[in-house]
Amino acid sequence: xxxxxxxxxxxxxxxxxxxxxxxxxxxxxxxxxxxxxxxxxxxxxxxxxxxxxxxxxxxxxxxxxxxxxxxxxxxxxxxxxxxxxxxxxxxxxxxxxxxxxxxxxxxxxxxxxxxxxxxxxxxxxxxxxxxxxxxxxxxxxxxxxxxxxxxxxxxxxxxxxxxxxxxxxxxxxxxxxxxxxxxxxxxxxxxxxxxxxxxxxxxxxxxxxxxxxxxxxxxxxxxxxxxxxxxxxxxxxxxxxxxxxxxxxxxxxxxxxxxxxxxxxxxxxxxxxxxxxxxxxxxxxxxxxxxxxxxxxxxxxxxxxxxxxxxxxxxxxxxxxxxxxxxxxxxxxxxxxxxxxxxxxxxxxxxxxxxxxxxxxxxxxxx
Amino acid sequence: xxxxxxxxxxxxxxxxxxxxxxxxxxxxxxxxxxxxxxxxxxxxxxxxxxxxxxxxxxxxxxxxxxxxxxxxxxxxxxxxxxxxxxxxxxxxxxxxxxxxxxxxxxxxxxxxxxxxxxxxxxxxxxxxxxxxxxxxxxxxxxxxxxxxxxxxxxxxxxxxxxxxxxxxxxxxxxxxxxxxxxxxxxxxxxxxxxxxxxxxxxxxxxxxxxxxxxxxxxxxxxxxxxxxxxxxxxxxxxxxxxxxxxxxxxxxxxxxxxxxxxxxxxxxxxxxxxxxxxxxxxxxxxxxxxxxxxxxxxxxxxxxxxxxxxxxxxxxxxxxxxxxxxxxxxxxxxxxxxxxxxxxxxxxxxxxxxxxxxxxxxxxxxxxxxxxxxxxxxxxxx
Numbered sequence: 001x002x003x004x005x006x007x008x009x010x011x012x013x014x015x016x017x018x019x020x021x022x023x024x025x026x027x028x029x030x031x032x033x034x035x036x037x038x039x040x041x042x043x044x045x046x047x048x049x050x051x052x053x054x055x056x057x058x059x060x061x062x063x064x065x066x067x068x069x070x071x072x073x074x075x076x077x078x079x080x081x082x083x084x085x086x087x088x089x090x091x092x093x094x095x096x097x098x099x100x101x102x103x104x105x106x107x108x109x110x111x112x113x114x115x116x117x118x119x120x121x122x123x124x125x126x127x128x129x130x131x132x133x134x135x136x137x138x139x140x141x142x143x144x145x146x147x148x149x150x151x152x153x154x155x156x157x158x159x160x161x162x163x164x165x166x167x168x169x170x171x172x173x174x175x176x177x178x179x180x181x182x183x184x185x186x187x188x189x190x191x192x193x194x195x196x197x198x199x200x201x202x203x204x205x206x207x208x209x210x211x212x213x214x215x216x217x218x219x220x221x222x223x224x225x226x227x228x229x230x231x232x233x234x235x236x237x238x239x240x241x242x243x244x245x246x247x248x249x250x251x252x253x254x255x256x257x258x259x260x261x262x263x264x265x266x267x268x269x270x271x272x273x274x275x276x277x278x279x280x281x282x283x284x285x286x287x288x289x290x291x292x293x294x295x296x297x298x299x300x301x302x303x304x305x306x307x308x309x310x311x312x313x314x315x316x317x318x319x320x321x322x323x324x325x326x327x328x329x330x331x332x333x334x335x336x337x338x339x340x341x342x343x344x345x346x347x348x349x350x351x352x353x354x355x356x357x358x359x360x361x362x363x364x365x366x367x
Numbered sequence: 368x369x370x371x372x373x374x375x376x377x378x379x380x381x382x383x384x385x386x387x388x389x390x391x392x393x394x395x396x397x398x399x400x401x402x403x404x405x406x407x408x409x410x411x412x413x414x415x416x417x418x419x420x421x422x423x424x425x426x427x428x429x430x431x432x433x434x435x436x437x438x439x440x441x442x443x444x445x446x447x448x449x450x451x452x453x454x455x456x457x458x459x460x461x462x463x464x465x466x467x468x469x470x471x472x473x474x475x476x477x478x479x480x481x482x483x484x485x486x487x488x489x490x491x492x493x494x495x496x497x498x499x500x501x502x503x504x505x506x507x508x509x510x511x512x513x514x515x516x517x518x519x520x521x522x523x524x525x526x527x528x529x530x531x532x533x534x535x536x537x538x539x540x541x542x543x544x545x546x547x548x549x550x551x552x553x554x555x556x557x558x559x560x561x562x563x564x565x566x567x568x569x570x571x572x573x574x575x576x577x578x579x580x581x582x583x584x585x586x587x588x589x590x591x592x593x594x595x596x597x598x599x600x601x602x603x604x605x606x607x608x609x610x611x612x613x614x615x616x617x618x619x620x621x622x623x624x625x626x627x628x629x630x631x632x633x634x635x636x637x638x639x640x641x642x643x644x645x646x647x648x649x650x651x652x653x654x655x656x657x658x659x660x661x662x663x664x665x666x667x668x669x670x671x672x673x674x675x676x677x678x679x680x681x682x683x684x685x686x687x688x689x690x691x692x693x694x695x696x697x698x699x700x701x702x703x704x705x706x707x708x709x710x711x712x713x714x715x716x717x718x719x720x721x722x723x724x725x726x727x728x729x730x731x732x733x734x735x736x737x738x739x740x741x742x743x744x745x746x747x748x749x
Contacts, residue, residue: 017640017644021637021640031626060527094433095427096429150425188569189570238547252394255391256392259387263641264640270648323625
């Protein structure tokens with residue numbers, strides 16, 4: 001085993017080529033993962049921040065906020081369901097936002113809400129908004145008056161909230177009246193009746209069974225579809241497809257990394273067949289030899305991970321703003337785990353060859 | 368030449384692993400390219416294949432059809448700009464529709480069927496492959512990709528809202544989806560009808576954008592600038608600009624380019640390290656071959672043949688894999704399409720990159736001194 005480490009230390013150049021290929025693969029994996037996380041987090045923040053036990057849509061909306069309408073009557077029915085502790089109206093308006101001092105209009109989602117949550121303070125006063133922290137990157141500051149939509153409805157930013165974006169649009173959280181006004185002035189074609197919301201957030205009483213409460217809500221109203229938070233996230237356009245596609249691509253990439261390592265160590269083993277038979281002849285076991293190989297592959301993978309990680313951080317600085325790249329520590333950890341497992345499995349491909357080495361070959365008596 | 372192929376035949380595992388790795392990379396690249404192609408046509412096909420040389424957006428819409436709407440007076444003002452032969456309102460919205468007995472998302476594009484003169488046909492789909500264009504309210508052209516899901520000629524699609532219009536599909540066109548959803552091109556009146564049924568509280572029905580036909584001989588870029596200057600609160604774009612700057616397409620485009628670039632890099636590196644190691648390992652026999660008179664050109668040719676052979680096998684594996692997963696994608700939200708226009712250049716580029724990757728190994732071969740055959744030659748890598 002010490003031999004393996006020494007070889008690594010004394011002849012790092014020998015592993016440079018495979019390390020280089022793996023580094024690019026790590027870069028690819030982190031980039032893909034970062035893209036997936038960025039797309040996911042930025043699309044779903046608004047739903048995740050609600051602390052909702054249930055989100056009620058009208059049953060003809062196909063689980064789309066923008067097409068859903070829950071009327072005041074229906075809301076009353078929801079309030080009356082056993083196990084429902086509190087409800088809050090929710091409405092979205094996707095509009096351009098003009099930031100003072102900036103030339104470009106940024107993508108915004110004005111969200112009217114009633115219930116505060118852990119990540120979301122009580123609704124601000126009329127005409128004011130909590131802005132998602134990502135809007136700060138676009139030049140939004142506390143105290144700014146941003147203009148929303150073609151009608152340029154002014155909203156004063158009174159503070160920031162984190163991780164609350166919807167469909168890649170910067171969230172502006174407002175009280176329901178302000179949301180209604182924004183909608184009426186900008187999208188007169190999408191206005192809802194007074195008292196109606198696009199959806200209703202439900203929190204259930206302690207001890208009640210969420211599934212049962214959600215089912216009773218739909219039963220009581222006869223006109224709604226109530227989703228859990230996880231279901232509502234999956235209902236956001238593109239989330240499931242994105243996840244499946246990226247996971248498949250990441251899977252293939254990890255497999256390729258495993259193949260590259262397998263290939264390299266198979267070649268290396270071939271080169272060392274003579275040496276290995278000598279080592280075996282002087283008492284080295286197959287296990288020691290394989291362990292050495294595994295150590296080398298893991299060290300190479302770890303080195304590639306560090307280099308690839310640094311390159312990704314560099315890439316993060318230069319990618320255009322349009323790319324929603326977001327690097328999460330959990331993603332880095334998973335990538336490291338995947339690449340290490342691929343390295344170990346790849347090195348094990350040479351196991352059979354090493355076990356078959358005949359120590360007698362060292363003195364020319366073997367095959 | 369036989370030497371190269373014989374070596375491959377003797378070391379099947381080694382070359383097999385390499386061909387496998389290359390094959391997977393080829394698969395990854397082709398799969399992502401086709402996915403990207405499918406995604407882009409799925410997102411913007413409806414506008415790409417629409418008779419709308421210039422489209423005018425609300426300037427707050429960030430070039431997003433969904434986020435745009437125009438007031439009637441704006442559409443009228445656009446029609447009066449010098450160089451505009453005709454301007455018509457185009458309605459666009461997504462609804463829950465009932466098609467083939469199921470509720471699905473459906474997009475309506477409404478354009479005026481009764482327009483005459485230069486306005487006639489503005490906003491109509493241009494990629495009709497079957498049937499005919501709508502001639503009256505309640506008729507539609509759908510995307511051929513959705514024909515099997517209740518959007519075939521003769522099928523009736525209902526906007527699932529109280530009093531929603533029933534729309535009969537009378538024609539099919541290629542690549543007419545919008546935002547990866549089934550799309551119907553209908554009369555503007557049908558769009559208004561759907562809009563009122565879907566949201567009875569709405570105060571008005573507004574068009575999303577305006578389609579403009581330029582007068583003969585007018586430069587499109589000049590015209591868009593003139594419209595922007597003449598009409599308040601609008602942004603005019605050529606059809607091509609709309610397709611390229613569509614928000615989804617642009618960020619997807621950049622991301623895919625980086626991913627593809629990395630994948631191309633991996634192919635080059637993997638091929639490079641494999642053949643370099645192989646050459647180093649073969650240093651002794653190669654030196655011997657040189658010593659007994661084999662020209663280095665012969666050895667280099669052997670190497671090139673092997674690289675091409677590995678790439679050919681890898682490409683066969685990669686293309687085979689794409690073909691194998693293709694059936695899984697058809698009918699899904701995004702179709703995996705293999706277009707010769709992208710596939711062939713990609714495969715050529717990959718082979719060229721692999722040959723470039725072989726340069727390190729080739730240099731190694733060229734550096735061999737036959738005289739070394741008479742002394743001990745190390746087979747060290749470095």
